[in-house]
Amino acid sequence: MIKKLLLMLAFVPFISHGQFLQNFDGGTTTPAGWTVINGGDTAQTWQIVNFASAEISAHSGTNAMCIRYSAAAHDDYLITPAVTVTAGVSDFLTFWGRSRDPLYPETISVKISTTGTAAANFTITLDPNVAPASGASFYKYQYDLTPYLGQTIYIGFHSTTTDKFYFDIDDVEVTALPSCVAPVNPLVVDVTSVTADLSWTAGSGTTNFEVQYGAPGFTAGSGTAAPPVTGATTTTLSGLSANTDYEYYVRANCGSGVFSAWSGPKAFKTTCASVTAFPFVEGFDAATIPSCWSNQTVSGTANWAYVTANGNSSIAPRTGARMAEFRTTTTGNKTKLVSPPLDLTAVTSPQLTFYYANVNWFGDIDELRVYYRTSANGAWTQIGSDYITEHTAWTQVTLPLPSPSATYYIAFEGTSNWARGLNLDDVTVASALSTATFDKGNFRAYPNPVKNMLNLAYNETISAVEIYNLLGQKVLSQNINLSEAQVDMSNLSAGNYLVKVFAGDVVKTIKIIKE
Structure with missing residues (x-):
C-alpha cells in the first residue's frame, strides 16, 4: 500500500x-x-x-x-x-x-x-x-x-x-522567493577571435554580478573570474584564445556576502584570428576541412569533401594528396566553402588565384561562384563569373579582391547538378604586384624517400619549412633563413608527408616519403 x-x-x-x-x-x-x-x-x-x-x-x-x-x-x-x-x-x-x-x-x-x-x-x-x-x-x-x-x-x-x-x-x-534572485537567460551577443560580448536578464532588485568562464565542462565557481559587473547586465570578456570553445556562468551579488545561484552554462566559441602572412595558400591536402575554413549551407544539407579523385576519376588533385570537391547524387544542393578571415589591410592590390574543374555527366555540370565579404556577418558580394560550363582539366582563375578589410572572407559556392563534381585546388591570396614564382629548376629536396635528414637547397633564402601528414596535421615546423638546410625527420613515422617550403612570397609543396 x-x-x-x-x-x-x-x-x-x-x-x-x-x-x-x-x-x-x-x-x-x-x-x-x-x-x-x-x-x-x-x-x-x-x-x-x-x-x-x-x-x-x-x-x-x-x-x-x-x-x-x-x-x-x-x-x-x-x-x-x-x-x-x-x-x-x-x-x-x-x-x-x-x-x-x-x-x-x-x-x-x-x-x-x-x-x-x-x-x-x-x-x-x-x-x-x-x-x-x-x-x-x-x-x-x-x-x-x-x-x-x-x-x-x-x-x-x-x-x-x-x-x-x-x-x-x-x-x-x-x-519561495530566493534571498538573492539569480539572473536568467545568459546570452552571447557577439564573438571575435579574442573577445566575447555577454548579456543576461537580472532578477528583481539585483544590479551587481559576477561572471566566470572556462573550458567546456568546468564547475561553476572554479573558472576564471571576469571583472565584477556593477549596475549593468552586460560585460565583455577579453584576452581569449582564437578558435577555442568556452562556457560561462553568471550570478548576482546581493551584498554582505550573499550571492545567487549560478546561471549557465552558456557555450560559445571564439572565431579564428585573421591571417596576416601572405601569400596565403591552401591546397586542401587533408581528408577533413582545413582549420578555420567552414561550410555555409545555402540550400540542401551537403558539405564540401576532400577527395583523391572526382566522380569518374578523370580529375586528380592538381598538387598534393587531395582536392576540395562539391558533389552530390541529387540536384539543388548549394554550399559555400568559406575561408578563414584574412587581414588584407597591408596587402597591396590583393588578388585571388585558384584552379577548378567540373566534368559533366550526361550533360549535367556542377557550378562554381565566388564571393567575398568584409566582416563576419556582412553580406556576400559575388566576384568573377558564373563558372557553369564544363572544364575537363584544371583551369586557373585570377580575380582582384575589392574593398580589402581586416576581416575579409572569400567563399567558393558550389552548386550540385549531379555531375562528376566541382573540384577546387591551390587557392592563393597574394599581392598582385608580387610576380614571384617558385624557381623549380633551382630547387632540390633529397633524398626521397628519406630515412632521417631531408636536404633542401634553393637559389634564394628558404625562410621556413612545415611538414604535414596526410590528415592535414602539422607534425613539424622549422625556421631556416638559409639557402641550404637540413630538416630532421627521424622522429616521424614511416609514410607519406607534404612538405611546404617558404621562400620570400612563394610557397612550394612537395611530397616526401619517409622510410
Whole structure:
C-alpha cells in the first residue's frame, strides 16, 4: 500500500500553500486545477503537445503547453490553480517560454486575478510583453509575488496575437522567493577571435554580478573570474584564445556576502584570428576541412569533401594528396566553402588565384561562384563569373579582391547538378604586384624517400619549412633563413608527408616519403 501511494504521488504536482511545479508531462489534457479560456478564435487555444518524436524538444520531459497561430485574433488564457501567496513558501513565480519562429514571433502577457478565473477578473498585468528570442531555445522568466502576500491569486498566461506561429510554456513553478534572485537567460551577443560580448536578464532588485568562464565542462565557481559587473547586465570578456570553445556562468551579488545561484552554462566559441602572412595558400591536402575554413549551407544539407579523385576519376588533385570537391547524387544542393578571415589591410592590390574543374555527366555540370565579404556577418558580394560550363582539366582563375578589410572572407559556392563534381585546388591570396614564382629548376629536396635528414637547397633564402601528414596535421615546423638546410625527420613515422617550403612570397609543396 505504501509503494502504491508513493507511485501516485510521483505524478501529482507538489502543492503546499499554493506552491507547485507543473511540467505538463502527466498527460495530454489540461492538468487538474488549471483552466483554459478560448476567448478569441474558435480554432486554436492552449493545449498540451508531446515533443517525443519532434525535431525540437520540451524544456523538460516530453510535453509542453502550446498555443498556435490562427488567422483570427487570440484572446486566450492559460490559468494556474489558486496560489495562496505565503512569505518564504509561495512568493516567487518562474516559467520557461519559447517563440518558435523568428519570422512570426509570438508574444504573451502575464496577468494576475485576485477574484476568480473568468477573463474579466485578470485586471493586474504582471508582465505586458513576454517576448523570447525566437527559435528552439526556451528562456526563463521569473517574478516576485510578494506584493500579493496573504492573498489567493490566479496567474494567467494571455495570448492576443494574430497569425503568428507557436508559443510554448513549460515548467511553471511557484516556490519561495530566493534571498538573492539569480539572473536568467545568459546570452552571447557577439564573438571575435579574442573577445566575447555577454548579456543576461537580472532578477528583481539585483544590479551587481559576477561572471566566470572556462573550458567546456568546468564547475561553476572554479573558472576564471571576469571583472565584477556593477549596475549593468552586460560585460565583455577579453584576452581569449582564437578558435577555442568556452562556457560561462553568471550570478548576482546581493551584498554582505550573499550571492545567487549560478546561471549557465552558456557555450560559445571564439572565431579564428585573421591571417596576416601572405601569400596565403591552401591546397586542401587533408581528408577533413582545413582549420578555420567552414561550410555555409545555402540550400540542401551537403558539405564540401576532400577527395583523391572526382566522380569518374578523370580529375586528380592538381598538387598534393587531395582536392576540395562539391558533389552530390541529387540536384539543388548549394554550399559555400568559406575561408578563414584574412587581414588584407597591408596587402597591396590583393588578388585571388585558384584552379577548378567540373566534368559533366550526361550533360549535367556542377557550378562554381565566388564571393567575398568584409566582416563576419556582412553580406556576400559575388566576384568573377558564373563558372557553369564544363572544364575537363584544371583551369586557373585570377580575380582582384575589392574593398580589402581586416576581416575579409572569400567563399567558393558550389552548386550540385549531379555531375562528376566541382573540384577546387591551390587557392592563393597574394599581392598582385608580387610576380614571384617558385624557381623549380633551382630547387632540390633529397633524398626521397628519406630515412632521417631531408636536404633542401634553393637559389634564394628558404625562410621556413612545415611538414604535414596526410590528415592535414602539422607534425613539424622549422625556421631556416638559409639557402641550404637540413630538416630532421627521424622522429616521424614511416609514410607519406607534404612538405611546404617558404621562400620570400612563394610557397612550394612537395611530397616526401619517409622510410
